[in-house]
Amino acid sequence: MSEQCTESCSSCAEDCAERKEGKPDFSAKLHEKSSVKKVIGIVSGKGGVGKSLVTSLLAVTMRRRGYQAAILDADITGPSIPKAFGIKEKARGGESGLLPAKSRTGIDIMSINLLLEKDTDPVIWRGPVIAGVVKQFWTDVIWEDVDFMFIDMPPGTGDVPLTVFQSIPMDGIIVVTSPQELVSMIVTKAVKMAEVMTIPVLGLVENMSYFKCPDNGKEYQIFGDSHIEEIAAEHNLKILAKLPIEPKIAAACDQGTIELFEGNWFDPAAEVLEKMEGKKNA
Numbered sequence: 001m002s003e004q005c006t007e008s009c010s011s012c013a014e015d016c017a018e019r020k021e022g023k024p025d026f027s028a029k030l031h032e033k034s035s036v037k038k039v040i041g042i043v044s045g046k047g048g049v050g051k052s053l054v055t056s057l058l059a060v061t062m063r064r065r066g067y068q069a070a071i072l073d074a075d076i077t078g079p080s081i082p083k084a085f086g087i088k089e090k091a092r093g094g095e096s097g098l099l100p101a102k103s104r105t106g107i108d109i110m111s112i113n114l115l116l117e118k119d120t121d122p123v124i125w126r127g128p129v130i131a132g133v134v135k136q137f138w139t140d141v142i143w144e145d146v147d148f149m150f151i152d153m154p155p156g157t158g159d160v161p162l163t164v165f166q167s168i169p170m171d172g173i174i175v176v177t178s179p180q181e182l183v184s185m186i187v188t189k190a191v192k193m194a195e196v197m198t199i200p201v202l203g204l205v206e207n208m209s210y211f212k213c214p215d216n217g218k219e220y221q222i223f224g225d226s227h228i229e230e231i232a233a234e235h236n237l238k239i240l241a242k243l244p245i246e247p248k249i250a251a252a253c254d255q256g257t258i259e260l261f262e263g264n265w266f267d268p269a270a271e272v273l274e275k276m277e278g279k280k281n282a
């Protein structure tokens, strides 16, 4: 070891026996009063494909199955989760940390909109500040006895999602696509990113897959033919759900009543999640 050793291996050029092997660890520590068993990141290639909606419906499905579910809204510049759940009150904080808001059915939610004075205030921050806020949602919020935390990830693979992936230990990611997207490219990118991050891809959700006509019961592929089956097979991935275009869902998001949705589209996804086990550090 060099006599000038500062124990900061990342800035040292010496070839030394004390060098700590492996990748640098950027992980952030969960609040000491928190307990989170499983963390699932919900990602999409671009905005507007329904990532927030899928995050919300996954949390609602797991809550209905008797689990304590939570949503960490990491989509800081487009936070739509509190609106979908009709949450108007602000987050409360004490000396030891911030408390998430509770939805009607008991889902814990933290979002930047719970901290801004007005939810119409835009977030005009640079990437590192945004990533810092997401990290604080992990380190400074008291997440009590959470079985499944769903993270509504910022879209894309830029600086902010990268920092979030490095800071928060995720157990799996779910990729949301829609039929009109360049699905093959997006899924390939997500799979490669997950490999780099060593996080398993739990499966794919195709949103806006079809529209079921209420008059004749026929299904129409409004956005063209779906290629999700071939792509899932190519990457050896599961299709967790195919969600139709459903005006009632859009209305529920607008009215803050997403917890009242009727439909069992996410049962296969719930079964995959239920098979996961383990507990994160408290």
Ligand SMILES: Nc1ncnc2c1ncn2[C@@H]1O[C@H](COP(=O)(O)OP(=O)(O)OP(=O)(O)O)[C@@H](O)[C@H]1O
Pocket: 044, 046, 047, 048, 049, 050, 051, 052, 053, 054, 075, 078, 079, 080, 155, 207, 208, 243, 244, 245, 246, 247, 248, 249, 250, 251, 253, 254
């Ligand atoms: N299957 C669907 N049926 C009806 N409306 C839908 C469906 N999926 C999404 N929507 C509506 O589309 C809008 C965008 O959805 P959402 O906010 O979930 O997208 P997003 O991918 O999270 O977008 P962003 O990344 O820009 O926040 C919402 O108003 C939602 O109600």
